[in-house]
Amino acid sequence: MDKVEEGSKGREFAANLLRGMEVDLGEIDDALSSFEAKLNSLEERISSLEERVRKLETSIKGEGR
Amino acid sequence: MRGVISIHSYRGGTGKSTITANLAIALAQLGYRVATVDLDLSSPGLHVILNVNQSSLKGTLNDFIYGRCTIDGCVLDLTDHLGLANGSLMFIGSSMKPEEISQLMKRDYEESLFKRIAFEIDRKFGVDYLIFDTHPGLVEDTLLAVLSSDLSLIVMRMDRQDISGTFLLAKVLRRLNKVFYILLNMVPPEMAQMPELKEDVSNAIKAPVLGLIPFYDEVLSHRSKGAFILRHPKHVFSTTIYDIAKTISSW
Numbered sequence: 089m090d091k092v093e094e095g096s097k098g099r100e101f102a103a104n105l106l107r108g109m110e111v112d113l114g115e116i117d118d119a120l121s122s123f124e125a126k127l128n129s130l131e132e133r134i135s136s137l138e139e140r141v142r143k144l145e146t147s148i149k150g151e152g153r
Numbered sequence: 154m155r156g157v158i159s160i161h162s163y164r165g166g167t168g169k170s171t172i173t174a175n176l177a178i179a180l181a182q183l184g185y186r187v188a189t190v191d192l193d194l195s196s197p198g199l200h201v202i203l204n205v206n207q208s209s210l211k212g213t214l215n216d217f218i219y220g221r222c223t224i225d226g227c228v229l230d231l232t233d234h235l236g237l238a239n240g241s242l243m244f245i246g247s248s249m250k251p252e253e254i255s256q257l258m259k260r261d262y263e264e265s266l267f268k269r270i271a272f273e274i275d276r277k278f279g280v281d282y283l284i285f286d287t288h289p290g291l292v293e294d295t296l297l298a299v300l301s302s303d304l305s306l307i308v309m310r311m312d313r314q315d316i317s318g319t320f321l322l323a324k325v326l327r328r329l330n331k332v333f334y335i336l337l338n339m340v341p342p343e344m345a346q347m348p349e350l351k352e353d354v355s356n357a358i359k360a361p362v363l364g365l366i367p368f369y370d371e372v373l374s375h376r377s378k379g380a381f382i383l384r385h386p387k388h389v390f391s392t393t394i395y396d397i398a399k400t401i402s403s404w
Contacts, residue, residue: 098264102293102300111324120317123357127311130347 154275155185158401159192159285159302161295163318167308168338171372173286174202175382175391179398181232181240182382185281188228188243188274190214192267192298193288194257197247203231204379205246213248217270218262224273235383243278245270267301282401291325299326304401305333306363309354311340316357323360334363336397342367364397366390 160173170193177189191199191214200207212227224245232241248254263269271283285302287295299305305326309319319335326333335358337351344350345367355362369390375381382391 097261098266098297099261099293101264102296105296105329106291106293106325109325109328111321116317116320119320119357120313123316123353124313126353126357127344130349130353131344134343134347 154271154283155281155402156303156404157271157283157285157301159287159295159298159305160308161287161299161305161322162289162308162315163291163322164310164312164315165289167289167310167315168366168372169289169308170199170202170286171377171381172306172308172336172338172366172394173284174199174380175394176398176401177242177282177284178235178237178380178382179391179394180282180284180402181237181242183395183398183402184239185402186241186243186279187282187284188245188278188280189284189286190245190270190274191247192285192294194247194294195254195288197249198377199286200244200246202377202380203242203244204235205229205231205244207246207249210246210248213253214245214270215248215253215257217245218257218266224270225277228274228278235380243274243280245274264297265301267298271301291322296325299331299333300329303332304404305331306336307333307360308336308338309358310338311344320358323358327359334361336363337365339368340365363400364393366393 160169162169173189177187181187189199191197193199210229212222214227216222217224217227227245229244230241231244235242267285274280274283285298287298307319307322309315335354337354345365351362351365371385371388372381372390375384382394385391
């Protein structure tokens with residue numbers, strides 16, 4: 089653990105840090121869009137797998153009769 | 154001390170305080186000496202999950218900040234209160250008195266305050282882990298807590314607002330060269346089954362994912378009536394928290 093440093097005006101210090109940061113907001117939008125697309129594709133794959141399972145179950149039940 | 158951990162999130166309602174309380178207890182049950190501090194200064198609530206009444210706090214973080222008490226005057230040892238079989242858990246709560254919240258919001262404090270709190274707790278009680286439960290968002294108090302921590306966990310739901318906000322937080326923490334991990338919480342059950350989810354989130358946010366906690370009705374129904382992990386130690390939520398605690402303690 090570091091030794092405690094002396095200082096004052098904590099919030100002012102933190103606010104100055106934030107003020108000094110430039111963020112590309114477009115990058116955030118792009119990240120969200122591409123992640124959404126990935127999630128949608130995963131959800132579609134899961135739905136398709138669930139549909140295949142349902143069909144297999146129906147088919148197995150049919151053969152059992 | 155093995156480490157100072159801050160638990161954070163971009164938005165409120167992510168289950169940050171629930172995770173803080175349960176993770177602190179899990180680390181204690183693994184045999185560690187743990188302290189947790191409610192740094193959600195404008196809306197304290199960690200004490201409720203830890204089953205502590207505001208009126209039973211002999212001193213608060215507010216008292217310490219303004220020099221009205223020493224660190225041992227505001228630390229509450231919850232080890233027996235919670236019936237912990239192993240380790241120990243100490244707690245510093247924040248005041249819910251409106252005038253004290255207002256006072257703290259208006260006045261600044263020293264830059265090294267949270268480092269000093271960690272230093273003093275370690276010196277007096279010799280803890281292994283100190284966990285800060287912070288206020289959500291990109292606010293000054295939280296930034297100072299994160300800067301004073303060795304490790305930060307950002308709690309995130311699979312919600313568009315959380316995802317974009319966590320991306321921003323991750324960017325800020327990277328610029329500050331801080332070590333941090335994402336903790337996915339309240340993940341819809343069907344989504345929690347996706348094997349690639351953790352990797353996809355990690356790629357999207359550009360940060361490692363430490364754990365994934367699905368949404369459980371039982372946790373919601375528990376309504377913060379004490380720590381879930383103590384009431385339901387065998388529940389998957391609790392075992393997942395224990396796994397996260399074990400991972401952290403292995404570092």
